[in-house]
Amino acid sequence: MTSGMRVAAAAWRLAWRVAARTTVAQLVLTVLGAAAPVTAAWLTKVVLDQLSAPGGPADLLWPITGLVAAGVMTALVPQVMRYLRAEQERIVALAALDRLYTAVNRLVGLGRFEDPQFADRLRFARHAGGSGPAEITTVSLNLLQQVLVTAGFAVSLATVSPALAIAVLVGAVPAVAAEFALARRRAEAMNTVGPIERRELFYGQLLSDVDAATEIRLFGVGSFLRERMLRERRTANQVQRAMDRRSLRTEALLTMLSTAVAGGCLVWVVNAAAGGTVTIGDVSMLVAAVASVQTSLLGMVRDLAGAHTQLLMFGHYLAVVEAEPDLPLPVHSRPVPPLRHGIELRDVWFRYREDLPWVLRGVTLTIPKGQAVALVGYNGAGKSTIIKLLCRYYDPDRGAILWDGVDLRDLDPVQLRARIAGVFQDFVSYELSAAENIGIGDVEALADRSRVESAAREAGVHDIVSGLPHGYDTLLSRTYFAGDELNGTTPGTMLSGGQWQRLAIARSFLRGGRDLLILDEPSARLDAEAEHEIHQGFRRLRDDGTSLLVSHRLGTIRDADLILVLDAGTVVQAGSHDELVEAAGPYAELFSLQAAGYRD
Numbered sequence: 001m002t003s004g005m006r007v008a009a010a011a012w013r014l015a016w017r018v019a020a021r022t023t024v025a026q027l028v029l030t031v032l033g034a035a036a037p038v039t040a041a042w043l044t045k046v047v048l049d050q051l052s053a054p055g056g057p058a059d060l061l062w063p064i065t066g067l068v069a070a071g072v073m074t075a076l077v078p079q080v081m082r083y084l085r086a087e088q089e090r091i092v093a094l095a096a097l098d099r100l101y102t103a104v105n106r107l108v109g110l111g112r113f114e115d116p117q118f119a120d121r122l123r124f125a126r127h128a129g130g131s132g133p134a135e136i137t138t139v140s141l142n143l144l145q146q147v148l149v150t151a152g153f154a155v156s157l158a159t160v161s162p163a164l165a166i167a168v169l170v171g172a173v174p175a176v177a178a179e180f181a182l183a184r185r186r187a188e189a190m191n192t193v194g195p196i197e198r199r200e201l202f203y204g205q206l207l208s209d210v211d212a213a214t215e216i217r218l219f220g221v222g223s224f225l226r227e228r229m230l231r232e233r234r235t236a237n238q239v240q241r242a243m244d245r246r247s248l249r250t251e252a253l254l255t256m257l258s259t260a261v262a263g264g265c266l267v268w269v270v271n272a273a274a275g276g277t278v279t280i281g282d283v284s285m286l287v288a289a290v291a292s293v294q295t296s297l298l299g300m301v302r303d304l305a306g307a308h309t310q311l312l313m314f315g316h317y318l319a320v321v322e323a324e325p326d327l328p329l330p331v332h333s334r335p336v337p338p339l340r341h342g343i344e345l346r347d348v349w350f351r352y353r354e355d356l357p358w359v360l361r362g363v364t365l366t367i368p369k370g371q372a373v374a375l376v377g378y379n380g381a382g383k384s385t386i387i388k389l390l391c392r393y394y395d396p397d398r399g400a401i402l403w404d405g406v407d408l409r410d411l412d413p414v415q416l417r418a419r420i421a422g423v424f425q426d427f428v429s430y431e432l433s434a435a436e437n438i439g440i441g442d443v444e445a446l447a448d449r450s451r452v453e454s455a456a457r458e459a460g461v462h463d464i465v466s467g468l469p470h471g472y473d474t475l476l477s478r479t480y481f482a483g484d485e486l487n488g489t490t491p492g493t494m495l496s497g498g499q500w501q502r503l504a505i506a507r508s509f510l511r512g513g514r515d516l517l518i519l520d521e522p523s524a525r526l527d528a529e530a531e532h533e534i535h536q537g538f539r540r541l542r543d544d545g546t547s548l549l550v551s552h553r554l555g556t557i558r559d560a561d562l563i564l565v566l567d568a569g570t571v572v573q574a575g576s577h578d579e580l581v582e583a584a585g586p587y588a589e590l591f592s593l594q595a596a597g598y599r600d
């Protein structure tokens with residue numbers, strides 16, 4: 001099966017599975033829609049032949065009734081088809097959306113999200129997933145209808161003159177070839193324009209993004225960014241304009257060709273009628289047949305060409321939905337048992353891509369069960385990368401990470417992450433209610449207001465949330481209305497950077513009791529008092545479990561059981577705060593620099 005047919009078959013399977021009734025109804029109407037014009041042409045011929053018959057017309061009741069029925073059918077079928085198509089599109093688009101985002105959620109790592117090609121594919125997939133399958137089934141049904149109409153009229157034409165039928169069909173060959181060539185070029189143009197439009201979208205979003213608005217206005221870069229956006233649009237327009245001009249030229253030529261063929265047929269049939277070799281009914285039949293065959297053939301070719309583009313788009317959708325896992329998953333993954341001994345990084349080497357430098361160069365370290373380990377080092381030393389590897393967002397290129405001696409690659413990543421709580425350096429501020437912002441840390445607790453509140457209290461954010469206009473139910477957003485999105489008039493409320501961070505911390509408190517607590521700069525935006533309080537809270541949480549804390553503020557990690565100093569992707573020092581301050585080395589230097597900052 002060619003890849004186009006495979007994609008079309010997948011679209012049909014999806015439509016059949018989720019919208020069988022509307023699909024069958026469309027099939028039936030397609031056949032009726034094809035039969036109507038052929039029947040009408042034959043009945044017109046019968047009526048005309050009877051009218052011009054030497055003995056006068058015989059009984060015209062049934063052909064006239066048939067003509068009326070065919071007329072009603074011709075008018076009604078497209079309207080019902082439009083409704084059915086829209087209904088099918090709604091049902092299929094919902095199922096396709098579900099499948100697409102199930103597939104996106106199935107990606108356990110981060111690598112694909114950082115791949116520009118995947119980003120383009122996802123954009124096409126989002127577009128094609130909505131209307132793609134419905135468009136492909138519609139095009140297929142149109143094709144079926146046109147094949148039936150063409151066949152019906154070709155047979156009718158052949159009864160008048162087989163040579164004419166062949167001439168009309170052969171006259172369509174150049175159109176078929178030209179439309180296919182156009183379709184291929186259209187697809188190429190679309191692939192060229194894809195990344196350009198993604199850039200344009202980026203600038204457009206940036207220009208209308210509320211968070212970016214402050215910097216854009218302070219730096220006065222609005223016009224600069226707008227110009228960049230327009231430049232992308234102009235480039236995309238250039239590609240599309242060239243394509244449209246090519247289509248216009250080709251299609252104008254094809255129209256002239258089909259008009260010439262139709263004209264030739266008309267001249268022949270008028271001559272034949274004048275010579276008495278064909279009847280008046282034959283003339284009407286032939287005029288209808290030539291026009292219909294040409295329209296159907298061209299329509300068929302255009303539909304096929306359009307289908308080519310739709311198939312390519314839906315191909316992107318299938319590529320995302322059927323993608324292999326981004327990280328190799330074990331066939332028989334082991335359950336992730338509670339941590340008993342500790343987590344070990346054994347000679348771990350890692351780089352984000354083969355063409356990029358190594359970020360971790362043989363890191364060996366242990367996070368013993370029940371201990372608080374801190375990771376310090378300069379910017380870019382690889383601290384957050386270690387955290388991402390511990391959550392298995394990436395796999396090490398060399399070496400291994402062991403959970404009680406079992407390689408993380410042999411564990412189910414979803415189960416592994418269920419054993420981890422944490423606050424990331426670039427935590428997310430969800431445009432949801434305050435309660436949901438906390439509850440998302442453990443969706444099972446989303447409806448449990450007492451658990452949400454107690455996490456908020458631990459993170460020192462309860463009073464702030466209680467003081468909001470609707471307390472825990474206040475929408476935290478500047479871009480959406482609270483409650484009824486359509487008719488709402490109450491705008492959301494915004495928090496300060498530190499308050500958002502406290503919410504992120506509350507999320508991690510809600511996940512208390514997990515085996516590993518990961519904290520990547522969890523208090524970077526907090527004031528000194530809040531930072532002190534939060535670290536007390538973390539300490540309580542750490543007492544029951546195992547933790548890894550990354551912080552540039554050495555005061556917050558001085559009571560860690562073990563401090564590891566990372567430099568250019570290797571552990572260069574390890575020990576307690578006192579030991580490291582005693583020893584000459586980067587930690588002592590960093591510490592005395594920070595301490596001096598406070599003393600001076």
Ligand SMILES: Nc1ncnc2c1ncn2[C@@H]1O[C@H](COP(=O)(O)OP(=O)(O)OP(=O)(O)O)[C@@H](O)[C@H]1O
Binds near residue numbers: 114359379381425
């Ligand atoms: N997704 C990524 N793709 C490519 N390179 C990356 C990616 N994330 C980080 N890096 C690179 O890896 C190196 C280590 O980054 P990492 O975020 O681990 O440092 P860090 O020690 O946490 O730094 P900081 O103290 O600034 O947070 C940096 O040079 C960075 O440019």
